[in-house]
Structures are given as structure tokens and as C-alpha cells.
Amino acid sequence: QGKPVTVFAAASLKTALDEVMDAWSRESGKQARVSYAGSSALARQIEQGAPADLFISADIDWMDYLEQHKLIRAETRGNLLGNSIVLIASGAHAPAVAITPGFPLASLLKGGRLAMAETSAVPAGKYGKAALESLGVWTSVADRLAQAENVRAALLLVSRGEAPYGIVYATDAAADPKVSVVGTFPAGSHPPILYPAAILAGSKNPDAAAFLAHVKSPKMKPVFEKQGFTVLGQ
Amino acid sequence: MSLSVDLRHSQGSFTLDARFESAGTLTALFGRSGSGKTTLVNIVAGLIRPNRGRVVIGDQVLVDTERGLFLPAHRRRVGYVFQEGRLFPHLTVQQNLLYGRWFAPRAGRHGSLESVVDLLGIAALLERRPALLSGGEKQRVAIGRALLASPRLLLMDEPLAALDEGRKAEILPYIERLRDETRIPILYVSHAVGEVARLAQTVVLLNEGKVAAAGETAEIMGRLDLFPMTGRAEAGAVLESRIEGQEEAYGLTVLRAAGGVLRVPRIDLAVGTPVRIRIRARDVMLALEKPVGISALNILPATVTELRSGDGPIVDVRLDCGGDALLARVTRRSVEVLGLRPGLALYAVVKSVAFDRRSVAPGGEGGGDAGDV
Amino acid sequence: MSLSVDLRHSQGSFTLDARFESAGTLTALFGRSGSGKTTLVNIVAGLIRPNRGRVVIGDQVLVDTERGLFLPAHRRRVGYVFQEGRLFPHLTVQQNLLYGRWFAPRAGRHGSLESVVDLLGIAALLERRPALLSGGEKQRVAIGRALLASPRLLLMDEPLAALDEGRKAEILPYIERLRDETRIPILYVSHAVGEVARLAQTVVLLNEGKVAAAGETAEIMGRLDLFPMTGRAEAGAVLESRIEGQEEAYGLTVLRAAGGVLRVPRIDLAVGTPVRIRIRARDVMLALEKPVGISALNILPATVTELRSGDGPIVDVRLDCGGDALLARVTRRSVEVLGLRPGLALYAVVKSVAFDRRSVAPGGEGGGDAGDV
Amino acid sequence: MDWLTLSPDEVTAIKLSLKVALWAMLASLPLGIAVAYLLARCDFWGKSLLNVLVHLPLILPPVVTGYILLLVFGRRGAVGEFLDQYFGIVFAFRWTGAALAGAVMGFPLMVRAMRLSIEAVDRRLEQAAGTLGANPAMVFLTVTLPLILPGVIAGMILSFAKAMGEFGATITFVSNIPGETQTLPTAIYVFTQVPGGDSGALRLTLVSVAISIAALLASEFLARRAASRIGLS
Amino acid sequence: MDWLTLSPDEVTAIKLSLKVALWAMLASLPLGIAVAYLLARCDFWGKSLLNVLVHLPLILPPVVTGYILLLVFGRRGAVGEFLDQYFGIVFAFRWTGAALAGAVMGFPLMVRAMRLSIEAVDRRLEQAAGTLGANPAMVFLTVTLPLILPGVIAGMILSFAKAMGEFGATITFVSNIPGETQTLPTAIYVFTQVPGGDSGALRLTLVSVAISIAALLASEFLARRAASRIGLS
Numbered sequence A: 001q002g003k004p005v006t007v008f009a010a011a012s013l014k015t016a017l018d019e020v021m022d023a024w025s026r027e028s029g030k031q032a033r034v035s036y037a038g039s040s041a042l043a044r045q046i047e048q049g050a051p052a053d054l055f056i057s058a059d060i061d062w063m064d065y066l067e068q069h070k071l072i073r074a075e076t077r078g079n080l081l082g083n084s085i086v087l088i089a090s091g092a093h094a095p096a097v098a099i100t101p102g103f104p105l106a107s108l109l110k111g112g113r114l115a116m117a118e119t120s121a122v123p124a125g126k127y128g129k130a131a132l133e134s135l136g137v138w139t140s141v142a143d144r145l146a147q148a149e150n151v152r153a154a155l156l157l158v159s160r161g162e163a164p165y166g167i168v169y170a171t172d173a174a175a176d177p178k179v180s181v182v183g184t185f186p187a188g189s190h191p192p193i194l195y196p197a198a199i200l201a202g203s204k205n206p207d208a209a210a211f212l213a214h215v216k217s218p219k220m221k222p223v224f225e226k227q228g229f230t231v232l233g234q
Numbered sequence B, C: 001m002s003l004s005v006d007l008r009h010s011q012g013s014f015t016l017d018a019r020f021e022s023a024g025t026l027t028a029l030f031g032r033s034g035s036g037k038t039t040l041v042n043i044v045a046g047l048i049r050p051n052r053g054r055v056v057i058g059d060q061v062l063v064d065t066e067r068g069l070f071l072p073a074h075r076r077r078v079g080y081v082f083q084e085g086r087l088f089p090h091l092t093v094q095q096n097l098l099y100g101r102w103f104a105p106r107a108g109r110h111g112s113l114e115s116v117v118d119l120l121g122i123a124a125l126l127e128r129r130p131a132l133l134s135g136g137e138k139q140r141v142a143i144g145r146a147l148l149a150s151p152r153l154l155l156m157d158e159p160l161a162a163l164d165e166g167r168k169a170e171i172l173p174y175i176e177r178l179r180d181e182t183r184i185p186i187l188y189v190s191h192a193v194g195e196v197a198r199l200a201q202t203v204v205l206l207n208e209g210k211v212a213a214a215g216e217t218a219e220i221m222g223r224l225d226l227f228p229m230t231g232r233a234e235a236g237a238v239l240e241s242r243i244e245g246q247e248e249a250y251g252l253t254v255l256r257a258a259g260g261v262l263r264v265p266r267i268d269l270a271v272g273t274p275v276r277i278r279i280r281a282r283d284v285m286l287a288l289e290k291p292v293g294i295s296a297l298n299i300l301p302a303t304v305t306e307l308r309s310g311d312g313p314i315v316d317v318r319l320d321c322g323g324d325a326l327l328a329r330v331t332r333r334s335v336e337v338l339g340l341r342p343g344l345a346l347y348a349v350v351k352s353v354a355f356d357r358r359s360v361a362p363g364g365e366g367g368g369d370a371g372d373v
Numbered sequence D, E: 001m002d003w004l005t006l007s008p009d010e011v012t013a014i015k016l017s018l019k020v021a022l023w024a025m026l027a028s029l030p031l032g033i034a035v036a037y038l039l040a041r042c043d044f045w046g047k048s049l050l051n052v053l054v055h056l057p058l059i060l061p062p063v064v065t066g067y068i069l070l071l072v073f074g075r076r077g078a079v080g081e082f083l084d085q086y087f088g089i090v091f092a093f094r095w096t097g098a099a100l101a102g103a104v105m106g107f108p109l110m111v112r113a114m115r116l117s118i119e120a121v122d123r124r125l126e127q128a129a130g131t132l133g134a135n136p137a138m139v140f141l142t143v144t145l146p147l148i149l150p151g152v153i154a155g156m157i158l159s160f161a162k163a164m165g166e167f168g169a170t171i172t173f174v175s176n177i178p179g180e181t182q183t184l185p186t187a188i189y190v191f192t193q194v195p196g197g198d199s200g201a202l203r204l205t206l207v208s209v210a211i212s213i214a215a216l217l218a219s220e221f222l223a224r225r226a227a228s229r230i231g232l233s
């Protein structure tokens, strides 16, 4: 039995990935361990020689950054999962909103704030901003934002009723009974939301590739889908 | 104003069990180190809550554990000169001095800053902080601070211990004036028998937490059996007298006591004023015949009433001097050579006289003065 | 061991400018409050670095600013009894007492814990912490701590001020023994003239930071011009004498001084031992004729050499008593009545005698003892 | 040195940070002194509870503290709703909320410093003040407070510094609204989350450090003065 | 009460947190005392710099502190490489690194508490010890140290509590590797990042609070004993 495979993964993947990992251990008898943190922190640690074998990012940018610095094995890189962003409203039974170009988001807010993850740094925020821009409503709500540290915090703001509306991942919205999804942003309104994965250049663990293959295997598809992700075929 | 104390208080293995009354305005607490003087004073000040007992000053009850009464320290208006200074380190000397003023009612203030500062010789220190003062300077500031608080009761725990004779000689008369003029009751702790005998109307002698004796200064200081506690060297008797006249030319005042006439350094008081004088046993010589051509001014006829020898060569002799008691200290050799025995008539030759104006009526009618020849 | 001090040090507006030598083993620092005594002792202890000057004890230079020499405090091996106690609050009394032991070399230890504890009467306090001690108890522990550090130099800043007469009377002989037996040099600050006169070989009189006088105790205490500083009440003269014999029956010892024979309470010393005695001016009476039938044991023929009146009714009289100087204090009235003038032959009647064994040779040959009748 | 130029948004964040930190420090001061006094001097039922409560922000991850703040002081929070309705005080998405977060996070530090100082005060001096007629409140104001000044100053600078650096609880509680709740640390955080944001993070970090150095030096100066007044040095 | 059951990973995280916090506290203690002493007592060139340095972890957002630690003590970092090569000490992605992060974050708190205590020591007692023959080192050990014990204990508990709660710097510096660097706070953080993680976060928070309460009570007990020995109470 070799050393466990060390995976650096975005924190939002925890529930699904824990299950995937358990399955792998059961099947192969090998160990894996996951360090969950923000994609940025993980990328920087990899840059500083972290003993990781596999990186699953919630953000294309950080994976690109590592690739530029030749810290991943480019040939192993692939997009693992997809996600979508949704507009949520406070309360379980909020009326649906048609998300179309120029939809009246500002007036829906009624003086309240739109909760989002940080729009220049956190992926979910960046996607949300892009979507709003392409729909032409960004300028009307730009000064009505409550930008949170991460999607979960944004969700919390809506869930607690601090903000009437928010933009979060579909995966997060599904699990909270105190919010209702009132609309999904059309896939074309923002760059595709992707979770890329790659084996790291410094990895010496022969099991890393096997683990990555396991993650990608069709058997694991339902595990991710249960959490609301779209599993991207190769 | 009278002070009445009836207390029982334990701390660690020490128990204070004190009961006394004092009608005098200055009550001296006297006793060996560790006998409970500071503890008693702290209880009167309100810093220690006694296990049980009662303290009454005048008509004000300070503590009465039975009735669950305990007046907090800040409402007792005592001026407490602590044994260890306790100056406020963050305030200047002047601010320390005036601290009590902030809280004292305007009426009832006595003593101005200037007069107290002058008396204590601390004018040059006013802007300094306590950390930069010498030991005696600190003690003087502490005395000033208590005086300027315009207290209704003054508690002084060895206030003069750190001071030189010269300074003491300046401050003692002030305390006497305070006692007589303002009639503030004073509870005064001191190891110096001289100070106690001079200042106190009432002496309370503490011994291992218990009152060994309490009463008029004259009586306590004259009791031969208390010498082990009051200290032999300063033992003496106190006589009542009246001012008979002044000998301006010599700077002397003539006093009449029951036993005869005494000459002492000038006392600035009217003829007829009652004065209390203390005569130390060690200052009294005995002569079988009336000596002549001798420098001692005071020669009183007397009769031996009691002889009491301690260990060593010394014998204390109690004399009857016109009805008053007088003490003399002589050697065993002299007792034998002179044939001293109770009933023998002889002369007491008194070299030095310490005196102290006897307060006669409440309200007082003029400054007292004191001296020691 | 000799102590040589030559210092200049300024703090705030105060300047200490002291220069003196002392050959005696006990040097008393005497002076009014704020005259710089503690400052001087602190410099000797190494707690203050003087602006400039030199302190030498025996052959060891403690400070020499010119040569840039400064021995740090912990290498001076002084035992310092501070004016304000400074006990370690986190240690028990016993731990406080033994603190200096940890650092003292085994050789050169003097005084056992038991003997010091006994002397100071603090056996019951050993397990307590200083916060629970009375003022005098603290001071006693501080004395014990300094003694048990087996110092090569003892600095005592008013060590007995907080103590009662009884306790003082027990500790004073111990200090005398220390001085004579161990021959540790002692620098002793005190306001009590009695203490100083009894203990000190050398007196240094400080006044506003300057040495007003320094020299043999006898000389300083006898100088009439220094009375304003040494304090009048305790002024007196010191005579040299030898033990002539013992009167066992009376518990007296007979001394021979230049001026005649004196009887004092028993001194446990061999016949022939030199003894120094101090006779206070206030204890001396003058008589034109030799008195008879009188309790005073000591009557010495003398001649008046100088009269000096202060303010008030008092005149200090300097006598020649077989070559030695003697002081007497009388009233102006007596001067006139007796016709006192320089040259007059008369008798000095001495009631009390304070004495003190004169150390003759280094190494000492027995315990001194002291008394006061 | 182009990267050293501050954008207008950043200038706003700096000013806001200063305001937030100052208010956090000042507003928590009276309560801090009171709590420190209670913990140092009094024995009462629930003292341990109070002690734990005070230390909680130190023990908990800041995100959790922010979450709890949101639950309690948010618009829908028990206390938040009450304060809004009766006093018109709103914390949610306001700079006041950022100040509250800073104050809460700095509170254990402030209280501890002041408590240590109070415990070191010689109570015999307070007794002396009492005998001179000062009631307990006056004793506190005229004796205790001046004597604990070094500790108070230490508590203040700790609280200020913490509020200047606080980020997790703040962003969780009041999010990150430029001009309202975007403080320096949140701005720095944002820079650290994007590739290539290092120079921006460094720039703002330098500003933050410069401000804190100034505050630190000022506090040292004040503490030194206070200490010399007490005669400690 | 199913949600209260701890998973094996969580038990590991708890044990690790305890180990990390204890080591953070103990290892920084000697340096903390030394720095506190320097700051309280000595005047030297660069004192202000040292002071700022000590306070830096308080001022900077933890993420920045963590990043700096990563740059300095990481495998590729200047100091990290040196320590690895010559002493075989590795911080990067080890529990030792988590302890280092905790120690650094708690250092300003520890130093401040001890410094306050040192400043309150009556130096005349130290002088007295000097005259009794104790050299400066012995004076410190036998007089100063016992007298500042309450401050030392306060500094220790602050450091411990901070290390127990530290998350930002830790996760940035040594990541969040189960069994190696996953401490309680990082585990809590991850729970807050996923849907349905609240009960897990609450569970671990309760554990964290319980541990810190125990530590706090122990420290109070010790401080009380120390204070009563000094005669302060």
C-alpha cells in the first residue's frame, strides 16, 4: 500500500468528493486524502511546492495560472464538472422571475441588496457579473450589491432575509429550504462554469492517475449529480 | 467627642478582642509590634469589617454588626495617616494633599493648604510625584493629606516614625493645637512613649490583640506594673497643675501643683490655666536633705509610698507629693545607702519637666504650647 | 575596615556632595529628612550610579567614576535593610530570610536562621507571606534578610523606626555584637540620636546633601554648634573610661574616667577593659557644693569652660572634667542664681549613664553589652 | 512605481477602515473597562460564563463569529430587529456593522489587557482614596483609572489593530460593499484571490501596516507618558 | 442526536488541534517572554521595528500572514529551505507549520499580556534581590518571573485560544490536509462551504468551545493561585 493520493480541491466539492473518495478506498483499497480550501490558496500552495498530486479547481483562472507556470501536467488537464448560476430569492415560495435581457432586477430588489460572491475575485461572483453584464442589467444593480466572501456566505444572506435576492450556484441553492430558485441564468449569458482537474507536475504518486480516472468514471456520475453538478463527458 | 470600641476580629491566627471607651480627644494606641494596633485602626477607618462588635464615635455609629450596620469608609470622613504612606503615585504632591478636599463639604474645612505645607516643610515638593520623595518627605505629605481632608476623626498610625527630631518638634505642637482647637478626635498609634505621654488624654495599651490597660494617660504611664509594656526608659508620672505666674526675664513659667511650685520653660497661657505636666522617673533624683546651690529648679518635698525593683540594679520608687503620685528611678545601691523605705520623707529633685496643657472645657480658648527642658 | 566616600550626584533639584572617611566599623548617617541619607546609601549599595566620585570599602573599590569602575550591586555583597521593607511578596517569610543565602558563598556565613529568627521574634511568621504581616513585623523580616545574606557590608536605613522600645532594646545589642564580633562595617541611618550615640564609632552629619560634620561620635555629639542638627534633647558628651571593678551585690560596675569614678549598671567585661560612656547634657545637674544624701551615684568635680545659650531659657554648659569634656544643660535662671561662669569649679551630678564598650583591638574579645539607667 | 498609486476605491476603503477601527475601539472601550473590572474584581454567579463569552471571538473561527453576528444582529436577528425598531440602529450592510465586527473580534484582547492592569493595581491606594471621602465611582475615576492607563492604552491599540486587520467576521456579517463595508482587509483579500493580484495586495498591505505603525507609535508614546506619570519609569 | 457523533477524521482534527495549539503556546513562550522583557525594559535601536513586527499578525489579514509564512517558511522559502537543509525542520504542509501559524498569530497577544505584567513589576524588589547577591538572570528567575506569573498565564491562554481558533493563516500556509494540517477551525470552515454542512460546523464548534472553556478555567485557576501567592488577593 503506497502513500495516499493527496488531492487539493475547492471547498465547495467536499460533500461529493468525500463520497467519491470513500468509494475509491473501498474499491481499490488505497487511500486518498483531500485538502479542501479556496482555489486561490491551493494554487499558491502548489506554487510553493505543496505535496499534492491532484488539483481540482473551481476556477479556470487559477488552473491556467498553474499551467502557465508549468506546475501541472497539461496533458492530464480536463474539465470535470459543470455548474450553473441561479437567481434566488428569500423565502420558500417566491414567484419566478424571467431572466431575459434587461429584466427588471433593480426594481425587484425594492431597495434591498443583491447578494453575490465577490465579483472580481470569487468565481461565482465573476460568472454572475458576466451574466448580468451580458443581460444589460449590471449597471442598474452594481451599487446594490452585497458581495460576500464566497457563495455560501451570499446564500446565507438571502437565506437570513438580509438580502431579498442573490446569485449563487445551482448546487448551493438546491440544499437550502429557506430560499427559492426563481430563475436560472441562460448558459450563454456567462462563460461556462467549469471545474478543471489536473495532475500536478510534482506528483510522484503513481496512484494519482488512477484516482483521477476514478473521479471521472461514470460510476461516480450520480454522486456529483446528486449535488447538482453537471458531469462533463470527456 | 467620645470613642467607644467593642470588637472581636480574627485574621489568620491573630485575634483582636478589644473593648475600651475614650472620652479624650486624643486616644493613643500603644503596644508592641504585632499587637493589633493597625488592625484596630483599620476597623475604625472602615477598611476591615470586624467579625463582630461596635464602634461609635460621638453619637455616630460606624459599625454595629449586631444591627447589621456598616458605614462605608468614604462616608466616615476619617483622615487616615497610614503606616506605609499610600500616596497616590499618579498625582503630584499638591494633588495628593488636596485629594480629600474634593469630597469634603465646604463647611467644616479646617487648615489651609499653605499653613499645612508650611508646617510640614514641603513647599518645595508640591510639583513632584511621590516616587521622587525621600521616606520622611512621603510621610509628611501623608500627614498633610489626612489633615487637609477636614476629617471628623483623625487616625494616625505612627505618623512621626520616619521623621527627625527637629521635624517632630515642629509637628507635635500642631497636633496638639489640632486636638485642642478643632477638637477632632484623634486615634494615635505610636511606639514613642514620649509622644504618647505628651499628646494623649487616654492611652489604650494593646497586648497580643487584647486591651491590657486603658485609661487616663497619667494613670497608665504611672502604673509600675505596666512598665514592661510601656517601656521603662520613658516611664513617669503626670501631675495636674495651674499656671501661677510668668518669669519673663528667664523665659520660665511658674506652675503650682499639689506638691509645690515648679518652673518650666515658658508656656504662653493665662495665669490660672490648668496644665498637665509629665515628669519622667529617670529625671527625678531623691535627696534626704533639701539640696542647695544646685542647678535643678524644682525641689518638691515628698514621701516614699512604694518600692518596686525590676531585674538588674534599678528600683522604681513611687512617691506621694502633696497627694499626687510621682515616680523616681534609682539604683539598689542608692536605696540602701539612703535607706529608702515606704513612709520616708525626702525631697524629689526634678531636672526636666515635660508638660502639656490640660484641656479644660470643650471649645478650647487658645493655642497650647509645649517644651521639654 | 574603613569606608571612604567621595561623591557628587544630582537628582532633580537635589545635589548630594559628600566626602568623608570612616575607620569605625559602624558609621552613622545622621541628618534631617531629605538631607540625602538614603541617596548616599543607595550609591554605596550600587543602586544608583553617581555622577562622579569614588566609594571604597576596605581595599575594595565599589565605584570610581574616574576609572570607569562600577561594581554591580549583586557583586558587592551588601546587606541592605531598606527604609521601606521591600520584602518579596511572592515568598514566605522564611524564603525571604534565606533569599540571600542562595547567593552567598558557604564560607563567610555568619548567623544561623534560628538565631536570627529568635532574635527578631518572628518564629511564628515563617510560613506567612509579607502581605499578612504588621508594619513592624515586615521591618524585622527585612532586618533578618539582610543579616542572613552574610554581607561584607551592612547598610541599614532606619531599621528600627517601626519598632517598639522593647523590640529595639533586644535588637540593639545584637547589632553591637555584630559590629564587634564579625567586624562587618555597618552604615547606619537613623534619626534617633540615642541609637546613633550608642552604636556609632563615627558619625556623618548630612545637611541638604552636604557633610556638615563627620568624625568620632564623641566629638560630634559634644559639639554645641551642631545641636540644631543633632537635636538638643539628646545632646551629650562621650567619655573614655576603663572598668575598675564590679559591685556584684548592687549589679553595678565601677568605671574610672579621667574626671573620677562612675557607677553604671553591670557590664560583663573584665577589669581594665576600656569602655566608652555617653552622658546626656540633660542628665547632668550642677552643684556648687558636693551634695550629700542624694540618690545620684555619680558626682564629679569639674570646671566650667564654656556657656552657650540657645533661644529660650536654656543654657548649655561645657565642663572640663579631669581633661574630658562634659556637657550640662541648665536654665538661664540657674546660671544666674549659681553665678555660673567659665573657670568656676563645681560638681557635676550625673544621674543616668549610657555606655558602650569601646572597641580596642580588631578581632574583639567578647560580647559587648549596653544599658541605660 | 505605478503599482503604488491608490485607486479612488482604495482611498475610500482606507478612510473607511480608519473610521471603522476607530469606532470599534472607542465604542467598545467603556464596556471593555466595565467587563475587565468585573472579571478582575468581582465574584458573581456566571462569571465564568461571561469570561467564556468574552473569549469566544478569539476561540471561534472568524467566519463563525461573523455568522453568529449575522444571526443576532442581522435585520432578522433577534437583537438586530429590536435595535432597528426601537433605536433605528442598523448594522446589516452598514459600516456600523463592520465596526461591530471589529469591536467584537478585538474585545477579548482589549478586556484581557485592561484586566491584567486592574489586577495589578495596589488596592491599598483605593482604600486610601476611600478614607479620604471618595465613593467607589470616584475612587475608580481618580485612582484606579489613572493607574491602569497603560493597560487601557494597550487594550485600545490591540482593539484598533485587530479592527484594522479583521476580515473574516466582517465580510461574513456585512459583506463587501465598496464605500460602506469594504475595509482594507477585505480589499486585500479580494486581491489575493485573483492571479496577478499580488501587487495590489502588497500596496494595500503597506498602507495598512503604515497606519498601524502610526497608531502603535502613538500608543507607545501615550503609554510611556502614562507610565512616567505613575512613576514607573 | 446523531449529528453530534464525531467522524474519525474529526477526532483526528480535534487531537491535531490540541497538539498544534499546545505546541504553538509552549514553543512561543520563551521567545514571548524575552520579547516582552525587551519591549518593557530596554531601549535599543530598532525597538519600534520589533514592536511593529510583533504586532504585524494582528494588523494583517490572516490570509496575508499565511501567505507571507508560505513565502518565508515554505519549501521554496528562504528560511524554510535553510531550516530543512541544516536542521531537518520542515514547516510546509506539516502540523508543525500549523503550530507555527498559530504561534505567530497568537504572538502579539502573548507578548502584550506579558509586557503589561513586566511593566507593572516594582523594580525596587528587583533591586533588593540584586543587593542580596542575585545576578540579573537570577533576579529574573526568582523575582520578576514569579511576579509576572499572572501575565504569563494570561499570555499563554490567549496564545492557546488563538491557536485553537486560527484558520486564515493556517489554511493559507499549510493547507487543510486531514491528519496532518486539518485543525478544528479549518474543518469547520470547510463545513461552512458546502450545502448541509451546518450541523457539522456546529458540532465541531461546540467541541472547540468546550476545549477552550476547559483551558480558560484552568488558566483562571492557575492565575488565581499565582495572584494569591503574590498576595494580590
Ligand SMILES: Nc1ncnc2c1ncn2[C@@H]1O[C@H](COP(=O)(O)OP(=O)(O)OP(=O)(O)O)[C@@H](O)[C@H]1O
Pocket: B131, B132, B133, B134, B135, B136, B137, B162, C011, C012, C013, C014, C031, C032, C033, C034, C035, C036, C037, C038, C039, C040, C083
Ligand atoms: N529620584 C529622585 N529624583 C529627584 N529627587 C529625589 C529623588 N529621590 C530623592 N530625591 C530628593 O533628594 C533628596 C534626598 O533624598 P533622600 O531619600 O536621600 O533623603 P533622606 O535623607 O533619606 O530623607 P529621609 O530621612 O526623609 O528618608 C530629597 O529632597 C528628595 O526629595
Ligand SMILES: Nc1ncnc2c1ncn2[C@@H]1O[C@H](COP(=O)(O)OP(=O)(O)OP(=O)(O)O)[C@@H](O)[C@H]1O
Pocket: B011, B012, B013, B014, B031, B032, B033, B034, B035, B036, B037, B038, B039, B040, B083, C131, C132, C133, C134, C135, C136, C137, C162
Ligand atoms: N491580613 C492579615 N491576615 C492575617 N494576619 C494578619 C493580617 N494582617 C496582620 N496580621 C497579623 O495580625 C497581627 C496584628 O497586626 P497589626 O498590623 O494590627 O499589628 P500592629 O500592632 O500594627 O504592629 P506594628 O506595630 O508592627 O505595625 C500581627 O501579628 C500580624 O501578623
Ligand SMILES: [Mg+2]
Pocket: B037, B038, B039, B083, B157, C134, C135, C136
Ligand atoms: Mg501597625
Ligand SMILES: [Mg+2]
Pocket: B134, B135, B136, C037, C038, C039, C083, C157
Ligand atoms: Mg531616607
